[in-house]
Amino acid sequence: MTHALVLQGVEKRFGATQVVCGVDLAIEAGERHALIGPNGAGKSTLFQLIAGALAPSAGRIALNGRDITGRAPYAISRLGLARSFQTTSVFPRLNACDNLRCAALSAEPRGARWRHLLLGSRAVDERARSVLEAVGLAACGDTLAGALSYAQQRALDLGMALASGAHTLLLDEPTAGMSRDEAREALALIRVATAGKTVVMVEHDMDAVFGLADRISVLVGGRIIATGTPDAIRANSAVRAAYLGPETLR
Template sequence: MSESPALLVQGVRKCFGRSLIIDGAELQVDAGQRCALIGPNGAGKSTLFNLVSGRQRSDAGRILLHGQDITRASPQAINRLGLARSFQLSSLFPRLSALDNVRCALLWQLGYRYAFWRRLGRLPELARRARAVLERVGLAQHAQVPAAALSYAHQRTLELAVTIAGDASVILLDEPTAGMNRAESMAMVALIREVSAGKTLLMVEHDMQVVFDLAERIAVMDNGRVIACDSAAGIRANARVQQLYLNRSVHGA
């Protein structure tokens, strides 16, 4: 029997009032694959991310993580099953240091629960693991800097560190290079490629150079549906995709 896809979205629908946002979306991401989700603004990409990660509930359809139905699961339960995500807007604790942000992300995995009487500084294994994560993403020298005091690029890197801290097998990244200049974007691409090695990656990204540099498969959304899912070469050659979204960016990428 073949291995189940890492992530499988089947006939998912989502309405907000009378507005149909996701209209029978279908998507398969195989284990170890890097897939980018692209499409014009309003296509439903962020909503689909929210459905997959449990932040919102679909009205119909199924979502499977490694063959297990997570359609109605809570975000916490989905995370414990091996899926982690980042967000478009910062989800960091701005007053906490970079180290403490990562330590908070590691608490549950190491068997600790949030408790007001427990001092993080008295958990040496937690600190060791958090420092190792910061070292991996190149932020070790900023371990004691409050998240709010970091540069924008370093804040985005810390977001990535928090996302990968729990060693999830499936990683969702929502516009990881948004707001970065070209040099920062290319550095982030290299870092994502390194930390996602051997894992499954699904990302929303508008920078087409980042998409073509990083993704092995590209899924294109329009009006709440996935209208194409192919290799980079296949997407480049898809006339419907070019007309809808890529236009000259395909040829200039």
């Protein structure tokens, strides 16, 4: 079995406060895995530990078998991990295609000479155009990112992760701030555009979680109290008592 991401005994303390408490988690390559839990459960902190924005106080994190514990975010990114944030991180004064060109450039070898990395280079341009189509923005390539709708900016955010060549994607509340119809379209886009890639998602919309995830982990008080298929999580009495509640499971 190939694991895209493995966490072993991961902890994070801020002074005397322990936010993440000995998390063990193994996510298979190509899996769509949702991380859910109440506010303050440690989900965002765990994402920051995986992406390198924070260093763990204890434990080990591996990406495709390579130890990334405590590595800088740029070094982890170069190993094939990309993260989207709760708010969009596009460049508003660049058009959509140029945003994707920037992301594609980040995937180029570090030793490549700048004359081979010009924005107009054929390989970069082709990748950007391909991703534009994959995320449903083929008609918006020349539109300034800041002029796109919120849902389109979120799609562009996803496109930048894809254009970087990442094989593992951390998606932080990808449907936050969207209407029900927009969220439904965003989920359909994620399902198609990330085919074959590993997706780890933090999300509060339970329809999105149960509609997309292959497996779900529930984090409460910095600890994972359950991991399983959507059906198993729905039926778990401890999860129901700690987070979901009876109404969510109907």
